[in-house]
Amino acid sequence: MSEPLLNIQGMNAGYGPVPVLFDLTLSVMPGEIVAMVGSNGAGKTTLLRAISRIIPAQGTLRFNGEDLAPLPPEAAFTRGLVQVPEGRQLFPRMTVEENLLMGAHLRRDKGVEASFEQVYTLFPKLKERRRQLAGNMSGGEQQMCAMGRALMANPKLLMIDEMSLGLAPVIVDQLLAILNDIRAEGIPVLLVEQDVFAAFSVADRAYVMETGRVVREGPVSELQNDQSVIDAYLGAAH
Amino acid sequence: MVLAQILLNGVLLGGLYGLMALGMALVWGVLNIVNLSHGALIMLGGYVTYYLFTLAGIDPFVALPIAMVIMFCFGFALQWGVLNLIVRSKMLNTLLITFGLQVVLTFTAQLLFTADFRTINPTYAGNNFPVGGLTVSVVRLAAFLVAIALASILWFVLNRLPLGRAIRATAQNLTAARLYGVNPRVLYAVTFGIGTALAGAAGGLYGMISNLTPYIGASLTAKSFVIAIIGGLSNPFYVIFGGIFVGIAESLTALYIGPTYTDVISFGLLVVVLVVRPSRAVRAA
Ligand SMILES: Nc1ncnc2c1ncn2[C@@H]1O[C@H](COP(=O)(O)OP(=O)(O)OP(=O)(O)O)[C@@H](O)[C@H]1O
Ligand SMILES: [Mg+2]
Secondary structure (H helix, E strand, C coil), X not given: CCCCCEEEEEEEEEECCEXXXXXXXXXXXXXXXXXXXXXXXXXXXXXXXXXCCCCCEXXXXXXXXXXXXXXXXXXXXXXXXXXXXXXXXXXXXXXXXXXXXXXXXXXXXXXXXXXXXXXXXXXXXXXXXXCCEHHHCCHHHHHHHHHHHHHHCCCCEEEEECCCCCCCHHHHHHHHHHHHHHHHCCCCEEEEECCHHHHHHHCCEEEEEECCEEEEEEEHHHHCCCHHHHHHHHCCCC | CHHHHHHHHHHHHHHHHHHHHHHHHHHHHHHCCCCCCHHHHHHHXXXXXXXXXXXXCCCHHHHHHHHHHHHHHHHHXXXXXXHHHCCCCCHHHHHHHHHHHHHHHHHHHHHHHCCCCECCCCHHHHCEEEEXXXXXXXXXXXXXXXXXXXXXXXXXXXXXXXXXXXXXXXXXXXXXXXXXXXXXXXXXXXHHXXXXXXXXXXXHHHHHHCCECCCCHHHHHHHHHHHHHHHCCCCHHHHHHHHHHHHHHXXXXXXXXXXXXXXXXXXXXXXXXXXXXXXXXXXXX
């Protein structure tokens, strides 16, 4: 078995004196789509903040064989650890194109043009709207823009927080399909979701988080049939 | 003809006013700091230019970019060492600190430069030329053109260069900017440095048109504040227009009401703006 791309062990993190994550262990292998599901306030966003080094954390945090713990957030970013934050967090008074450029603003390689091509191929809408202010777009378009901006950073791991939030089911399905395309281009995805159905429909493996602890983990094919997961998250509809 | 001349003077002076406000608007929009020491930085830039001219014998318009570099470094260090400590704190704290800074700078200037009036007086200071019956002062025209040029450069930096894009992005969404690799500490220091360099240029030009004393800071801060509110914080050219507007208003006041009332007018305008567009005053970026 190959080395995990992202390897977290025994992570504790929180805000000042308030602990949120407890002894958390998680890994993402190359080529995988991994889902992290859990209800409101479970600590999913906190986990992504800790991975991006925005908030301090204790425990092992290794990416691509490198210890991230001593690095500042911008170093984690330039290593290819890129997130699409909860609530899109676009630059609202900048155009779509400028938002995409902000994804690439630290890149010095020659691949930026190619990344534009890649993003515009995955999201043709963004190409149509490239001169429009990001703040004036619909929720679905904004999510595409946020994902496009992340891809412009040439990520080695794409972390997406609540991709489906507030979006119509057809848009969510489109975006889920695009996650498969992204994976096909060699970029693994860590998908943080409250919508367990959506997450399980694309993920290979999943973790279930409750109040800052991982309570279940495994291949989606197993979790889908796990009675406690069904009762808590998938409900009667499944 | 008198009116036309007055308007022309107002426009030319207004360009300089706009330049004074440019750095304040930039810092306000990006760092959310209403920098009460901005006028003192203008004053400092004036003295730097003055001494480059009198001691080093450098033509003041050549000295201007040198003064800007010096002021950039000063502003960068100030933000890095002092203001970064309070940048995300409450507005009241930033007002207090920058007010304190204004006092310190004023009295340091008094110690170093004395309270004497200084004017940057190159040989061509009094030169005029006629245009269609109007008289154009060479220095005032040059000051106006420098202001327009610097506003254009700032516009270009903000809208066309990666650094400017990062500055605007940080102003619009700090969380996202940090996630995308912007180091706010560095970016804020650079932004404050640019604002200080612009203040420095404004000070140098001010010293060619008017008198420098260590005490001009407070009233220049107030004027810059008014213009920043009128012009908004998002577009350098709007700030220049705001300056021209105030310049014209002052000139007309001097003509029709009396020269002693010119300082009142900018505050009258402030009140009008606050009544008509109150959101302007509290809006960031
Ligand atoms: N900036 C903050 N300061 C202090 N506590 C915070 C902060 N952000 C989140 N928390 C707390 O941390 C806990 C986990 O929040 P987090 O946002 O990580 O949850 P989440 O799983 O992402 O929830 P959601 O599904 O609603 O997005 C919550 O109890 C929340 O109140
Ligand atoms: Mg969340």
